[in-house]
Amino acid sequence: MPEQQSLGRATSGVVGAIRFAFGALTAVALGVQAYHSASEGRSLANFFSYFTILSNCSMTVVLLVGGVLGMAGRRGVPDLLRGAVTLYMAITGIVYAVALAQYEALGTIPWVNDVVHRLMPVVIFIDWLAVPPRRPVRWTQALWWLAFPLLYLPYTLIxxxxxxxYPYPFLDPREKGYGHVVISSLVITLTFLGVGVLLVWAGNLFRERRVVQMAHADKG
Structure with a gap:
């Protein structure tokens, strides 16, 4: 048993270091892009009004805090918070790939664009599966994950x-009208729901597998 506890602490430290490294990478990417945008006279208020930037900022905090706690051998951030930022980053990656990659990212540094839109959505999803929730995530709990995007929409439109x-073409009513915005918002909302269901299911499934593996290890 002491050996297993030592192994668990060592694993927690490694996971914590990896999380901290990716959190630091994203923090640097966001900082470099914010400085670049400001130096070109673009509004930082607009910069921090992108869903992508807000999602990456929240994920960065979760990774950095979780990384420090993990390296210290302490319990990380709450799993529901991890699930929330995983959902936001997954949507960031999906929407970018489906609807935004075709548009030229004016003023966006290419490597920063790759980090925030392509790399980190994959990294945080892998983190969710590799270190599944300690307790089963209930559907009613996961509904709170929708609070941020539901507040983001009226904020953007107001x-x-x-x-x-407007941060995104599909939320801009000036050319195609509010009907187009409503349809786009409904599609994205359904995508949030679908991806959220997938994250809850996958997280609980991988948690059950982890519990079974630990039970077999204890018997061995």
Whole structure:
């Protein structure tokens, strides 16, 4: 048993170091892009109004805090918080691949674009599966994950006419009208729900497998 506990602490330290490294990478990417945007005279308020940036910021905090706690041998951030940022980053990756990759990212540094849109959505999803929730995630709990995107939509639509700027073409009513925005929002909402269901199912499935493996290890 002491050997297993030592192995568990060592594994927690390794996972913590990996999380911290990816969190630091994303923090650097966001910082470099924010500085680059500001130096070119672009609004930082607009920069931090992208769902992508807000999702990456929240994920960065979770990874850095979780990394430090893991390396210290302590319990990491709550799994529901991990699940939330995993959902937001998954949607970031999916929406970028499906709807935004075709648009030229004006002023975005290419390697930063790759980090926030391509690399980190995959990394955080793997993290969710590799270190599944300690307790089963209930569907009612996971519904809280939708709070942020549901608040982001009215924020964007209210702020847009005031500053005459929208972060994404599918949320911009100036050319195709609000009907297009409504349809796009419904599609994205359904995508949130679908991906959220997948994350809950996968997290609980991998948790059950981990429990079975630990039970077999204890018997051995």
């Amino acid at each position: 702020r847009g006419p005031i500053v005459d700027w």
